[in-house]
Amino acid sequence: MRIGICDTTFARFDMASAAIDELKNNATDLKIIRKTVPGVKDLPVTAKILIEQENCDIVMALGMPGPMEKDKMCAHEASTGLINAQLMTNTHILEVFVHEDEEEDPVELKKLAENRAREHAQNLIKMMYHRKAMQKEAGMGMREGKEDAGPL
Numbered sequence: 001m002r003i004g005i006c007d008t009t010f011a012r013f014d015m016a017s018a019a020i021d022e023l024k025n026n027a028t029d030l031k032i033i034r035k036t037v038p039g040v041k042d043l044p045v046t047a048k049i050l051i052e053q054e055n056c057d058i059v060m061a062l063g064m065p066g067p068m069e070k071d072k073m074c075a076h077e078a079s080t081g082l083i084n085a086q087l088m089t090n091t092h093i094l095e096v097f098v099h100e101d102e103e104e105d106p107v108e109l110k111k112l113a114e115n116r117a118r119e120h121a122q123n124l125i126k127m128m129y130h131r132k133a134m135q136k137e138a139g140m141g142m143r144e145g146k147e148d149a150g151p152l
Helices: 015-026 040-052 069-089 106-129 131-136
Strands: 002-008 031-037 058-063 093-097
Touching (some): 015 106, 040 058, 058 106, 093 106, 106 131
Parallel strands (some): 058 093
């Protein structure tokens, strides 16, 4: 299985390394191709390149938009681009964004970024190898990086 990982230099934590570590610790037959770009708006085309030119079966796009209104707009544009890239390639791209204003304390922000990257890597493994495990989690209020909300 070929896994694409794209991340940014704008992020304040290396989420890709955490995701790659989690993938390697939980699956053995992976080929991981990583590409790093400046910011979140560069992620959609990079994800598409990983799929079309590097033949990746699935991609994780990791980014950390800043707290300003302009950053939120860029994150929305990047998210829209990632959705378009998925539709153009019929391939899943897991968007793993941590917004800087999700946590005020830098220690907590770092913990959130690492946990979200690792938990989305676990989701990727479930999606590709254990679909029934993911189906059992439907409607359970799962949250990546933070405490689960739980079912109603």
